[in-house]
Amino acid sequence: MVRLFGPLVGLFFAVALLWSFGNGAYTAITEPAPVTAEHEFHLHPKELDLASNGAFGRFDKQQLQRGFQVYKEVCATCHSLKQIAFRDLKAIGYSDAEVKAIAKQWATKATTFNPVTGDRGERDNIASDRIPTVYYAGQGVPPDLSLMTKARHDGGAYVYSLLTGYQEQPAELLKKFPDSKTPDGLHYNPYFANLNLAMPAPITTDGQVTYSDGTKASVDQMSKDVSAFLVWTAEPKLDKRKQTGWAVLGFLLMATVLAYLAKKNVWADKH
Amino acid sequence: MSFPWANEYKPGNGLTQWLDEKLPLPRFVYNAVGAGYPVPRNLNYMWNFGVLAGFCLVLQIVTGVVLAMHYAANAGVAFDSVEHIMRDVNWGWMLRYAHANGASAFFVVVYLHIFRGFFYSSYKAPREMIWLLGVVIFLLMMATAFMGYVLPWGQMSFWGAKVITGLFGAIPLIGVPIQEWLLGGFAPDNAALNRFFSLHFLLPFVIAGVIILHIWALHIPGSSNPTGVEVKTKSDTVPFHPYYTAKDGFGLGVFLLIYCAVLFFGPNALGHPDNYIPANPLSTPAHIVPEWYFWPFYAILRAFTSDFFFIPAKLMGVLAMFSAILVWFFLPWLDTSPVRSGHYRPLFRKFFYLLVIDILVLGYCGGAPAAEPFVMISQLASMYYFLHFLVILPLVSSIEKPEPLPFSITEAVLGKDESAVLNANPAAA
Ligand code: HEM
Numbered sequence: 001m002v003r004l005f006g007p008l009v010g011l012f013f014a015v016a017l018l019w020s021f022g023n024g025a026y027t028a029i030t031e032p033a034p035v036t037a038e039h040e041f042h043l044h045p046k047e048l049d050l051a052s053n054g055a056f057g058r059f060d061k062q063q064l065q066r067g068f069q070v071y072k073e074v075c076a077t078c079h080s081l082k083q084i085a086f087r088d089l090k091a092i093g094y095s096d097a098e099v100k101a102i103a104k105q106w107a108t109k110a111t112t113f114n115p116v117t118g119d120r121g122e123r124d125n126i127a128s129d130r131i132p133t134v135y136y137a138g139q140g141v142p143p144d145l146s147l148m149t150k151a152r153h154d155g156g157a158y159v160y161s162l163l164t165g166y167q168e169q170p171a172e173l174l175k176k177f178p179d180s181k182t183p184d185g186l187h188y189n190p191y192f193a194n195l196n197l198a199m200p201a202p203i204t205t206d207g208q209v210t211y212s213d214g215t216k217a218s219v220d221q222m223s224k225d226v227s228a229f230l231v232w233t234a235e236p237k238l239d240k241r242k243q244t245g246w247a248v249l250g251f252l253l254m255a256t257v258l259a260y261l262a263k264k265n266v267w268a269d270k271h
Numbered sequence: 272m273s274f275p276w277a278n279e280y281k282p283g284n285g286l287t288q289w290l291d292e293k294l295p296l297p298r299f300v301y302n303a304v305g306a307g308y309p310v311p312r313n314l315n316y317m318w319n320f321g322v323l324a325g326f327c328l329v330l331q332i333v334t335g336v337v338l339a340m341h342y343a344a345n346a347g348v349a350f351d352s353v354e355h356i357m358r359d360v361n362w363g364w365m366l367r368y369a370h371a372n373g374a375s376a377f378f379v380v381v382y383l384h385i386f387r388g389f390f391y392s393s394y395k396a397p398r399e400m401i402w403l404l405g406v407v408i409f410l411l412m413m414a415t416a417f418m419g420y421v422l423p424w425g426q427m428s429f430w431g432a433k434v435i436t437g438l439f440g441a442i443p444l445i446g447v448p449i450q451e452w453l454l455g456g457f458a459p460d461n462a463a464l465n466r467f468f469s470l471h472f473l474l475p476f477v478i479a480g481v482i483i484l485h486i487w488a489l490h491i492p493g494s495s496n497p498t499g500v501e502v503k504t505k506s507d508t509v510p511f512h513p514y515y516t517a518k519d520g521f522g523l524g525v526f527l528l529i530y531c532a533v534l535f536f537g538p539n540a541l542g543h544p545d546n547y548i549p550a551n552p553l554s555t556p557a558h559i560v561p562e563w564y565f566w567p568f569y570a571i572l573r574a575f576t577s578d579f580f581f582i583p584a585k586l587m588g589v590l591a592m593f594s595a596i597l598v599w600f601f602l603p604w605l606d607t608s609p610v611r612s613g614h615y616r617p618l619f620r621k622f623f624y625l626l627v628i629d630i631l632v633l634g635y636c637g638g639a640p641a642a643e644p645f646v647m648i649s650q651l652a653s654m655y656y657f658l659h660f661l662v663i664l665p666l667v668s669s670i671e672k673p674e675p676l677p678f679s680i681t682e683a684v685l686g687k688d689e690s691a692v693l694n695a696n697p698a699a700a
Contacts, residue, residue, distance in 0.1 A: 002604040003665055009598075010661025013591055014654045016579040021650040023577040028643050055536050083354050143548075147354070150539060151547035193557065234547075237357070237364045244365070245535025252531060256524030259517070266517040270312055270509060270684075 037180040043190040048157035064092040067229025070222050073209045081131040083146035108132045139185045140198025150234040156227045163223040165191040166201040276505040278306045309508035311496035313684050319522035320384035327377035334370040344468035346461040349424035350549040368538035375541045376530045378564035392611040397492040399603040404485040406599045415474040418467040425546030430559045432459040441585040498683045499611025507680035558640045566637030570649040598660045608668035618671040629655045
């Protein structure tokens with residue numbers, strides 16, 4: 001039975017596949033898939049050399065603080081960071097008092113609701129609050145940035161490339177794809193998947209923020225710093241993870257060598 | 272059953288003797304994976320993966336049970352509860368990465384275990400039942416992993432669930448009602464998430480049960496071996512403990528080194544970035560792809576792009592995808608060669624390697640976007656896949672001339688076997 005029906009079933013699928021293949025090949029030749037502007041002009045992220053890269057890399061807390069400052073002064077007007085509570089910032093080197101002050105002075109206030117009177121109100125943020133959601137009236141929906149660097153390929157490098165990648169739409173593109181002109185209200189950026197995004201270039205001028213550690217706030221530097229900060233917000237346990245990893249691998253290496261010697265010893269008389 | 276020369280369990284002291292009379296659990300373990308189970312002496316490292324698969328299941332259950340203490344199966348908070356595990360739960364990030372990469376490790380190990388079976392024809396009589404139970408375990412694993420991937424409720428969770436449950440919609444007439452019944456709605460939502468969580472918690476224990484049957488069935492004929500020649504005498508075997516416990520211990524060490532290197536230094540390398548975006552029914556990801564271990568089957572599903580007579584392309588794809596695994600159930604009867612091991616089957620061996628390449632190609636195409644040339648490549652590769660199992664294998668078994676087999680396992684290991692001499696010339700004894 002199996003030997004009779006088996007080959008028949010096999011041939012059935014094979015013929016159906018051949019039919020699909022033939023149709024596909026015919027379409028591929030008669031109407032080749034059109035080349036799109038995204039296909040030709042989309043760029044992969046630039047290299048970004050962060051202190052936290054690599055198996056031995058560690059966060060540079062000074063840089064994370066600068067990045068936080070860029071987030072606070074530039075991005076926070078549009079983007080939330082809801083996985084991060086103010087007190088989490090202690091992990092990048094702020095003291096308790098500094099965290100309290102940051103929370104208290106945060107521009108977007110925490111909302112309150114009084115269940116007795118039904119009144120809604122506002123209060124200052126406290127250390128245990130998450131960084132509050134902001135409402136953006138412009139075009140497009142600014143995504144939460146907490147996990148951004150894990151939600152895109154090459155996360156940190158992608159954010160850096162996006163921030164520094166704004167440019168005029170190339171004349172060559174318009175010549176080749178006249179229908180692909182950047183729509184009104186969108187901005188051309190070859191690092192964005194479909195080339196046009198709703199976010200206007202947020203970091204535009206040197207000195208847009210003033211760093212307290214004396215680092216020169218060039219556009220490139222600010223973009224790097226905020227990318228580094230977003231790598232941290234996506235994976236605050238990164239340092240701990242790699243540190244633990246080395247200890248675990250060291251232990252396992254020793255245990256495996258011992259297991260190998262034990263195995264050799266046990267099998268000595270059997271080969 | 273075991274071989275007559277198997278060591279017998281002897282309780283060492285009063286307590287174990289008492290236990291042996293009331294509930295002979297130590298005796299059971301001794302005979303199952305201890306010195307009381309005689310195993311061919313020539314097993315190579317491909318025989319390590321069974322024990323490793325068992326280890327992976329235990330790992331998934333232990334990490335999974337603890338994750339379940341902190342996870343919340345509700346569409347409103349599931350995504351954030353996973354981030355809570357990653358950020359606030361002590362060592363939660365390690366648990367979650369251990370579980371997510373543990374699923375991948377489990378599949379790596381089980382695929383190697385299955386390919387070992389293909390090469391050495393471990394599915395042949397008298398071991399058909401072991402093989403059939405193995406395929407059942409594989410199907411249960413796929414269901415478990417699929418439902419687990421839905422739990423973090425990211426974009427790929429949601430859209431993966433939508434695509435896969437949508438496959439049921441391809442069944443004529445009753446398909447759509449079945450799909451809605453399975454989901455508890457028209458699209459994946461809270462009802463689906465809750466039942467997936469419940470089943471994701473349950474199925475690993477069902478798998479554990481089937482594994483017990485798998486090993487029970489194994490202990491009746493005993494393990495096969497790289498020559499495929501059955502055990503003849505005591506000198507062909509060694510007791511499982513200490514010989515294979517020692518070898519498996521070393522194998523476990525190597526496995527853990529690789530697994531932990533991924534867990535601690537590239538825990539998201541095997542995942543898809545889109546799953547760090549919360550599920551959004553209104554925004555379809557550019558490419559919906561399942562986890563890597565489903566890619567070969569996903570490629571087969573998508574290879575059917577044209578209706579075949581009155582059968583819609585989608586239904587053909589679904590039939591083919593399920594058949595691609597179901598065909599494994601029939602392997603013991605499709606491969607009729609009396610010789611087991613690929614070592615002694617020159618023609619079979621060539622097709623085996625072709626199959627490995629074919630499945631790797633299918634895997635690559637399954638992970639790639641559904642565009643040319645990948646669709647055309649997966650059509651050819653799927654064609655080979657079905658022809659391999661259903662046409663080539665039966666044909667090869669009947670025309671191939673196998674190479675001579677060693678007389679016994681002992682001869683294969685030592686180059687000579689005293690009992691072979693005895694058999695050939697009884698007078699010399
Ligand atoms: C056959 C064994 C198992 C496999 C193959 C498996 C597979 C998976 C996969 C692929 C995920 C998604 C991982 C991610 O991307 O986050 C997951 C999540 C999860 N699993 Fe399992 N699992 C198994 C056993 C279990 C068991 C026994 C439990 C509980 C008793 C469990 C509880 C969970 C929970 C709570 C989650 C959601 C948390 C998370 O996404 O990390 N799993 N599982």
